[in-house]
Amino acid sequence: MxxxxxxxxGLVGFASLAVSLLLALRRLKTSEERIATAVSRKQAQVERIRKVARVTLRQARDLRDARRRKAMAELGCEDLEQRLKAAGASDRRIYVLDDRRTQKDQGWLLRVVNIEYGSRVNSGLTTTALHSWKRGRRFLVWALDEKKAREKLHSRFPENKGFTVMGAESYLG
Structure with a gap:
């Protein structure tokens, strides 16, 4: 005996070794789960960073494109303003004398000039408006013929106040 x-x-040693081994295996399993969780969180974080980076790059590209389009639009606006100034855009205005018309009426564009507008009609006008009367203003008049169109215009802008019709043409617009 x-x-x-x-x-x-030996049995006590074996039992304590078995218990220690079981505890070590449990810790190992817990550590593996933590590592797997950390790896999946890291992968998810990497995916989020990549997604944000793609969005940021796309936004940067869109911003560059928008700035380029803005610059082109500004250049186009400047070009258009210069062309309008060169073409004398204020001379291209058409004033409508009267909208009343019949089915048989035609449109007539009559150019009216008054060189002495400031002294004979209205001295309080701006310089630009006075120049437009000196250069001539175009009026759209609805009438049966050119003679009736001139009569309508002279009733509104009489010759005794310095208004003169410089030209008449049919309005097709």
Missing amino acids: DSMPYIFA
Whole structure:
């Protein structure tokens, strides 16, 4: 019976080794789960960063395109303003004398000039408006013929106040 205490000590040692091994396996499993969770969180974070980077790059490209379009639009506006100034855009205005018309009436464009508008009619006008009367203003008049159109215009802008019709043409617009 001498070997009994050794067997008991061996069994206790084996039991403690088994318990230690089970605890170590449990810790290992917990560590593996934590590592797997950390790896998946890292992968999700990497995907979010990539998505944000793609969006940022697209926004940067859109911003560059928008700035380029803005610059082109500004150049176009400047070009258009210069062309309008060169073409004398204020001379291209058409004033409508009267909208009343019949089915048989035609449109007539009559150019009216009054060089002395400031002294004979209205001295309080701006310089630009006075120049437009000196250059001539175009009026759209609805009438049966050119003679009736001139009569309508002279009733509104009489010759005794310095108004002169410089030209008449049929309005097709």
